[in-house]
Amino acid sequence: MVSIKDVAAEAGVSVATVSRVLNSHPSVSPDARARVLAAVETLGYRPNAVARSLRTDQTRTLGLVISDVLNPYFTELARSVEEAARALGYSVIIGNADERPDLQDHHVRTLLDRRIDGLLVSPTDGGSPLMLEAARAGTPMVFVDRWIAGVDVPVVRADGREAVRDLVRHLHGLGHRRLAIIAGPAATTTGSERVEAFREALREHGLPLPEELIGQGDFQAASGRRVTEAFLALPEPPDVVFAADNLMALGALDAIRARGLRVPQDIGLAAFDDIPWFVHTDPPITAIAQPTGELGRAAVRALVDRIEGRPPESVTLPARLVVRRSCGEQSPENSPA
Structure with missing residues (x-):
């Protein structure tokens, strides 16, 4: 033999x-x-x-590399991917990159060695060498939530620009004028896109976004805490802090409370990426919600189309503003802005 x-x-x-x-x-x-x-x-x-x-056999297994398993958004995304894949007869192996390109490469390599049929990736920090090589080599792949410009891979994501405009309009209507943002990593598409959307929305209302009100975070709680501490130390702190993801919002809330301040009486707080426990904080947090379950299901459909020889399509779904009471609202929970 x-x-x-x-x-x-x-x-x-x-x-x-x-x-x-x-x-x-x-x-x-x-x-x-x-x-x-x-x-x-x-x-x-x-x-x-x-x-x-020779493309005559399949393992009926998909790989999913998410940016941070501790982020409830990605946890929900992974669950929806697993459910959608199972319904189509596929299993899923999940790798957590922990917002580290080197760890992302490790998971991509491991998944390829396991002979997966296709790969779903939420790229960390603009991607990683092996992942980019795999994409360019024709490995069946779909980007979900984040993407990499110039790489010919279908993208399934939410468009939050209109929801950010709704948020700024809502805050302006409440009388807030000095608005700050905790940004995600500039190397990620979601990090740069959310800052630009916020800047554009402020401009529509004649409001500036000075550099002192842009804090650089990394989509994790510690950075939200650090940036908010810097905002609160300014001679004129912001009226509202907008965190570009839920974990940074949690860090911001910790920093505010550590100062003995109250939300929203002393400072308002809003977040991108609504999650279930935001309704249980005191006060409940106003947030931008992504259609996470729909994104996971659409990503699986696109990847399976690619694997099974059908032309995959990129999908963009709208995010929406969920108004609660963390910015001084008097309106009922979940009312429209």
Whole structure:
């Protein structure tokens, strides 16, 4: 019986290189890949891995790499992906990048080695080398929530620009004029897009966004706390702090309370990415909600279309403003702005 060692000897490469070729791993040179496949054909080596490399077999498994499993938004997204995939006969393996490109690469490599049929990714910090290589090599892939400009991969995301405009209009109507933002990483599309949407919405009302009212966060709670402490130390603190994700909003709330201040009596707080526990804070937090479950289901459909030979489509769904009482509102919960 022909073994993988025989294939490696015939091709003049290592066993590890043969394994990568048989598992469609992108980090193999075209020359080595050609020699391995020629050796496979010459020796008649036909395990399942080779069958998959010839696109005659599937594992019915999808990979999902999310940016931060501690973020309730991504937890809900992962749940909807798993449910949608199961309904279509696929299993899901999940990797948590923890907002680290190196850890994202680790999960992408592991998932490719597991012979997944396709990959869903919420890119961290503008992407990572192996993920970009896999995308450009033609690995079935869909970006969800975040994306990378210039990479030809379908994108499933929410458009929050109109919801941010609604939020600024709402805050302006409440009499707030000095508005600050805790931004996400500028290297991520969601980080840069939300700041720009906020800036544009302020401009429509003739309001400035000075540099002192833009705090650089990283989509995690500690950065929200740090940035808000800096806002509160200003000679003229903001009327409202808008956190560009829910974990940074939690950090902001911690910083406000640590100062002995009250929301909204002393300072208002709003967030992007509504989550279930926002209704249980005191006061409940006004937030922008993304259609997380719909995004997960749409991402799975797009990826399965790609895997099964149908043309996948990018999908953009609207986010919406949910008005509660953290900015001085007197309106009932969930009323429109």
